[in-house]
Amino acid sequence: MPDCPNAPLIPERITEALQGWVVPVEWIEVNDADEARRQRMSGSPTLLLGGVDPFFVPDGAAASLSCRLYRHADGTTDGAPYATDLRRAPTASGPC
Template sequence: MEIELWVVPDCPNQQLAEEQLRQALDDAGLPTTGFTTRVIADETEAERSGFTGSPTILINGHDPFAEPDATPSLTCRLYRTPDGLARAPDADLLRHALEDARRS
């Protein structure tokens, strides 16, 4: 499984996303699975890669939390969670996304 965390430079939500992702990997029974972090540095790179906000988590090249009609940009991203909007997906949502990817 290939997992990437995409962020803008100095993203204030990077640490939270990393912590939630690590917890989700542990909860999904994937404690040795790692992930890479990619910094999206400018608008051109955001456009080229389809980056719609920081942090973005890709699992096997797919954004399981993609919002329809989101436009590429160097912005902070918010996620819909059971508790409302959040700066990163919670570990439970991430665990479900990881499990879905593992079954695919």
């Protein structure tokens, strides 16, 4: 979403997780609640791998333009998944 304070973390962490691999990435800026629903956005930033949010936590919350926090394996929270979390994230075709 525009001006998301956590948005700059995502490309940094993706780059770190890929460790030199070249992978196509599509960046989509979501500007309103209707677009958030269409993109299945559960807070900003949302990362989809193969069209699936591997960090989705079903809590009954609707898609929104709100800020999102990610819980890490060490129990801390942050505005984006750590590179280690991204490397372990499942995709539609299996683990990364």
